[in-house]
Amino acid sequence: MTLQSKESGTNFSAREMAYDELKELGIAENELIEKEKHLTMLTNESFSKMKEVSKINRDLQNRIKSLQELSASLNRKNEELKMANQELERKTIQNDHISLELQEKLERVTQKEKELSLQRDFLARRLDETTQDLVKAEKFAIIGELSARLAHDLRNPLSVIKNTMDIMSVKQNMKIEERLQYVTRFKRAVQRMSHQIDDVLDFVKKTEMVLHVASLRSIIESALGVIIVPTNVRISLPQNDVIITCDSRKLEAVFSNIILNAIQATNDNGEVKIRVSDIDSNVQIEFEDTGPGIPADIVPKIFDPLFTTKQTGTGLGLSICKNIVEQHGGTITVKSPPTIFTINLPKNMLQNKTNNYQTFVTGKTTYLRESRQ
Amino acid sequence: MSTDGQMSNNNGHVGVRAIVVDDDADVREIFIELLQMNDIQVIASGINGKEAVELYKIHHPDFVFLDYLMPEYDGLYAIEKIREFDPHGKIILVSGSHFERNALGETVKAIIKKPIEMGDVIKAINTIILPNANLK
Numbered sequence: 053m054t055l056q057s058k059e060s061g062t063n064f065s066a067r068e069m070a071y072d073e074l075k076e077l078g079i080a081e082n083e084l085i086e087k088e089k090h091l092t093m094l095t096n097e098s099f100s101k102m103k104e105v106s107k108i109n110r111d112l113q114n115r116i117k118s119l120q121e122l123s124a125s126l127n128r129k130n131e132e133l134k135m136a137n138q139e140l141e142r143k144t145i146q147n148d149h150i151s152l153e154l155q156e157k158l159e160r161v162t163q164k165e166k167e168l169s170l171q172r173d174f175l176a177r178r179l180d181e182t183t184q185d186l187v188k189a190e191k192f193a194i195i196g197e198l199s200a201r202l203a204h205d206l207r208n209p210l211s212v213i214k215n216t217m218d219i220m221s222v223k224q225n226m227k228i229e230e231r232l233q234y235v236t237r238f239k240r241a242v243q244r245m246s247h248q249i250d251d252v253l254d255f256v257k258k259t260e261m262v263l264h265v266a267s268l269r270s271i272i273e274s275a276l277g278v279i280i281v282p283t284n285v286r287i288s289l290p291q292n293d294v295i296i297t298c299d300s301r302k303l304e305a306v307f308s309n310i311i312l313n314a315i316q317a318t319n320d321n322g323e324v325k326i327r328v329s330d331i332d333s334n335v336q337i338e339f340e341d342t343g344p345g346i347p348a349d350i351v352p353k354i355f356d357p358l359f360t361t362k363q364t365g366t367g368l369g370l371s372i373c374k375n376i377v378e379q380h381g382g383t384i385t386v387k388s389p390p391t392i393f394t395i396n397l398p399k400n401m402l403q404n405k406t407n408n409y410q411t412f413v414t415g416k417t418t419y420l421r422e423s424r425q
Numbered sequence: 426m427s428t429d430g431q432m433s434n435n436n437g438h439v440g441v442r443a444i445v446v447d448d449d450a451d452v453r454e455i456f457i458e459l460l461q462m463n464d465i466q467v468i469a470s471g472i473n474g475k476e477a478v479e480l481y482k483i484h485h486p487d488f489v490f491l492d493y494l495m496p497e498y499d500g501l502y503a504i505e506k507i508r509e510f511d512p513h514g515k516i517i518l519v520s521g522s523h524f525e526r527n528a529l530g531e532t533v534k535a536i537i538k539k540p541i542e543m544g545d546v547i548k549a550i551n552t553i554i555l556p557n558a559n560l561k
Contacts, residue, residue, distance in 0.1 A: 200522075204494070207521030207539035208449045214540040215455040222462060237451055 194357055198252060201367070205248050209241035216241075251368050261379060263402065266300040268328055268335060269293040274300075275307035282320040287311070290328040294335045296399045298380055303397075306373045310339050310393050313369070317343030317391060333403075334382075337395045345389025354386055441550065444484060445470045446477040446503065447492040447519065452539075456490070456519075459543055465550070474498030478506040481514065488550065490537075493520040501529075508532045517549055 216234050220226070226234075272289065281287055314324040322342035329336040346354065353359045355374045360367030377384045382397035443465050447453040457467045469480045475498035477491055489507070493500035500518060507514045508530060516532050518524065521539040529536075535549035 204521040208452050211521075211540035212449075212451045212455055215452075215459050215543075218459055218543055219455065219462065237455065240451060 198357065202248060202252050206245055209244045212237055212241040251372075254368070254372050261299045262301065263297050264300055265295060265297050267293050267295055268337065271298075271300050271303050272307055272326060272328075272337075275304045275311060278304075278308050279312055279315070281315065284321040285315050285318055286323045288323065288325045290326055292328055292330070294328055294330050294399065296335055296397060297402055298397065299376075302376045302379070306376050306395070307337075307339075309369045309373050310395075314339055314341035314343070314391070314393075317341045317346075319343065333399055335397050335399055337397070339393045341391050343391055345391055346386070348388075351386060351388060355384070441465045441488065441554070442468050442484070442486045443488040443490060444468060444477065444480050444486045445490045446472070446474070446480075446495075446500075447490075448472045448495040449492070452492075456541060459541075460490075460546070463543065463547065474500055474502035474506070477503035481507050481511070485511075487515060487554070489514070489516045490519050491516050493518060493522060493524070504529060504532055515553055517546070 216237050220231075220234055223230075269290065269292075276287060311324060311326075318324070318341050324342075325338075325340045327336075327338040327340070329338075355370050357368060357371040359371075374384050377395055377397065380397050381401045382395060384393065384395050386393050441464075443460060445453055445457050445460070445467055447456070447470075453470055453472075457470060460467050468484050468486060471477050471480050473495040474491075477489060477498075477500075480486075481489060481503075489503070491500045491503055500520070504516060504518075507516065512532065514532050515534050518529065518533050518536045519539065519541060520536065524536055534553045537545050537549060
């Protein structure tokens, strides 16, 4: 203003001009203030935005961090899994190995088993052979003893024949009665020899079975028919009867042999009881005598061939009986005292015996021949 | 044939006294007849070892013809019993079985096998009674 006053005179228009300029400056100033305000606002705004961004950034960083952590832990887990997998693979290989080994061992065991079974078969065969050899040896022993006994038994009648011949050749002129006496001796000797030979043959060879349907009672009765029963011996027959399929001629021989033994056991004074029992598909025949009984040490040997307590016996009687009963598929046993011989026979031996026999049927008769093995 | 032997040795046996023991009647009777035809006097006969011993004690024979297998008392029983009281007793075993003479002892002087061959019997008697004969 000072300036304006000093110069008022000089320049009015200049004053006006300054005023305008001042006014313009004021406007500009306002504008600036406005702009400043705006700027400040913008700054504030950007500041807050920056703050926001930095927050987002922080958040993101945090996320990244946690993601990194997660990734690391995943990696770790993955590593662990890898290791576990490796371990598994190792174990699998090991297992495969073991499995292979086991398989090998199993094969070896199977092989061993095969070998053992072969060995067992071989041993079984050897046992069979040895048993057969033993049976054969035993048979030979029996044959040896049998022939020794037969030879001994034949020598007595042979001696009679020879010596009678000796006498007859010296005594040329014999009376008829005297000659007859010698002939009787010949006959007796020959009879004895053939009887002894028959007995042995009966024992040695199993003849064909001739099967009929027959009544047991009738077989027992005809067995008694060939025996002379002493007057002081009572024979009590069974009241009942059973019909069986058998070789009646052979069974008759068995019964008469046992009855004769029983009578001899009573010392011709006592009783022989014969019982018949029907037991299902079998029949049981018992022969009991009132004799003193069989000594205990003899009982086990009683059916052995050549075993005898009699001087004149061949020791074959009961052995032949046993053979015949067994040919029928039956059993014979003895217990004492009192002495009871028990025979068990199937009523129809054809039912269970046909496998081992060849059969020939003619009319009502069946022939059985033991098959060769 | 045995008849030849019987004839040629007849004279040597006159007066020989014997006992025959055998359980078989036919064998015993025919043997006795044959011995007597050969001038051997059979003074007694029996059917088992026990009778053999009893008859021996009674008759003191020159010979006993003894069977081996007999019921109840067999030949061995007689051999042992006779040896007890007469160790020099002369027994001729007549048997169908085979025996080793040594097993039966000194009293058994000979063993005759059945069927009886009379020639063997005569030979056995000669060997036992003739002084120059081999006593074995």
